[in-house]
Amino acid sequence: MNAESTSPAATESSLWKGHTSQWVHGWYYFFCVLLAATALGCIPITMGFSAIGLIVPLLMWMIRWWTTKSTSYELTTQRLKISSGIMNRKLDELELFRVKDYAMDQSLALRLVGLGNLTLITSDATSPTVAIRAIANVEDVREKLRTAVQSERDRKRVREMDVDHMGVSSASV
Numbered sequence: 001m002n003a004e005s006t007s008p009a010a011t012e013s014s015l016w017k018g019h020t021s022q023w024v025h026g027w028y029y030f031f032c033v034l035l036a037a038t039a040l041g042c043i044p045i046t047m048g049f050s051a052i053g054l055i056v057p058l059l060m061w062m063i064r065w066w067t068t069k070s071t072s073y074e075l076t077t078q079r080l081k082i083s084s085g086i087m088n089r090k091l092d093e094l095e096l097f098r099v100k101d102y103a104m105d106q107s108l109a110l111r112l113v114g115l116g117n118l119t120l121i122t123s124d125a126t127s128p129t130v131a132i133r134a135i136a137n138v139e140d141v142r143e144k145l146r147t148a149v150q151s152e153r154d155r156k157r158v159r160e161m162d163v164d165h166m167g168v169s170s171a172s173v
Contacts, residue, residue, distance in 0.1 A: 079095055
């Protein structure tokens with residue numbers, strides 16, 4: 001047996017699971033309510049034909065809600081798993097040792113509801129940038145990610161190397 005596969009660090013365990021909050025679509029949902037209110041207001045004028053107009057904002061709301069709810073994230077000790085899709089499911093996995101940098105931001109609106117965004121810059125060919133939007137306890141998730149990235153780099157004996165392009169100059173005409 002391989003020493004790496006039997007070491008305690010090689011066993012993968014889940015650190016965090018979550019999904020994007022519906023708060024990220026607040027303005028979209030407000031627009032749907034506005035459309036529905038307009039359709040309701042037109043019912044007396046159009047003798048009931050506007051009731052069909054209620055279906056459109058309801059469908060818009062449901063599709064956006066379902067799409068957001070069907071995207072989930074799982075941070076493990078070795079990978080970030082992103083599962084998405086309503087009818088057809090897609091699983092994208094990012095090996096943590098490929099994470100080069102991460103940034104956390106919280107707009108005022110997100111801070112008011114206790115949410116934040118986490119953006120990862122990676123060396124992964126299929127997903128060079130990964131954005132996890134509007135998640136709860138973003139500081140805690142960022143810290144878990146930071147610790148897991150460092151542990152995984154140590155376990156794999158991988159280091160990030162910065163290459164400086166400042167010494168290269170172009171000829172001017």
